[in-house]
Amino acid sequence: MELNLGDFTGKIYIDTNIFLYSAFNHPIFGDSCKDFLVRVDMEKIEGYASDFVLNEVFHKLMIAEITKKLKKNAMEAISYVKTNPEVISELETIWKEMKIIEESNIIILRNISVFPDFVYISQKYNLMATDSFHVTVMKKYGIKDIATNDRDFERVDFIRVWRP
Numbered sequence: 001m002e003l004n005l006g007d008f009t010g011k012i013y014i015d016t017n018i019f020l021y022s023a024f025n026h027p028i029f030g031d032s033c034k035d036f037l038v039r040v041d042m043e044k045i046e047g048y049a050s051d052f053v054l055n056e057v058f059h060k061l062m063i064a065e066i067t068k069k070l071k072k073n074a075m076e077a078i079s080y081v082k083t084n085p086e087v088i089s090e091l092e093t094i095w096k097e098m099k100i101i102e103e104s105n106i107i108i109l110r111n112i113s114v115f116p117d118f119v120y121i122s123q124k125y126n127l128m129a130t131d132s133f134h135v136t137v138m139k140k141y142g143i144k145d146i147a148t149n150d151r152d153f154e155r156v157d158f159i160r161v162w163r164p
Contacts, residue, residue, distance in 0.1 A: 005036050005147055005162045011046040012162065013138045014106065015148035016056040019049075021164060023061060023097050029149060029164040036147060036164070041104045047147075050109045050137050054101065056130070061094045112137055125155045135159065 005018075014037075020026075021033040040047035066077045066087060081087050114136040121139075122132035135156050138146065145160045146153055153161045 003160060003162045005164045006032055008036070008145065008147070008162045009045060010145065011143055012048065012145040012147050013134065013141075013143045014040070014047050014049045014053065015134065015146060015150060015153075016053050016060070017149045018147045018164065019053075019057045019101065020060055021149070023057075024064070032164040037104070040106055043105050047106045048109055048141065048143055049106050050112055050134070052112070052130075052133055052137075054098075054108065057101070058094070058098060061097055062088070062091065065091050065093050109137060109141060112140070114140055121156075127152055127155070 017029075018033045018036065021029040022037055024030065026033070036045070037047075039045045063074055063077065066072075066081060067074055069091070070077050070080060070087070072080060114133065117139075118129070118132040118136040121127060121136050122129060125132070125135070127135065131150065131152055134146070135153070138144070138159060144158065145162055147162050147164075149163055151161070153159060
């Protein structure tokens with residue numbers, strides 16, 4: 001049975017793609033992710049994210065804004081920024097989006113040390129490195145639900161996946 005994010009109440013870990021779908025106004029998942037994040041902000045849901053998730057969001061939003069601004073693909077944009085780092089301080093959208101997250105009611109799980117546990121989780125559930133980190137953080141904090149559109153988490157037997 002697929003669990004719909006719109007039906008969720010309680011305590012939940014928020015994956016990167018939920019923030020990105022909302023920020024980028026994804027044509028299919030944007031509205032449901034925005035609605036979900038509003039419910040978190042209104043404290044109808046207890047939403048959690050790690051520094052690592054927010055770093056992923058920050059990085060992807062930054063690359064997206066740079067590529068749009070420079071009209072270059074991601075690889076070209078990154079190369080350009082390496083020789084013209086001042087481009088970063090000239091960005092606008094990224095700072096607004098990160099401020100919204102900072103001022104929201106999302107509970108930030110900071111400075112988490114979960115090595116070597118994420119290595120074992122990766123091997124046991126056949127997860128990529130980032131996903132195994134998120135699952136390990138969830139386990140450490142007793143969070144059993146995740147808001148994500150990543151089906152790989154469905155392989156983990158001790159969490160429930162809620163999709164937009």
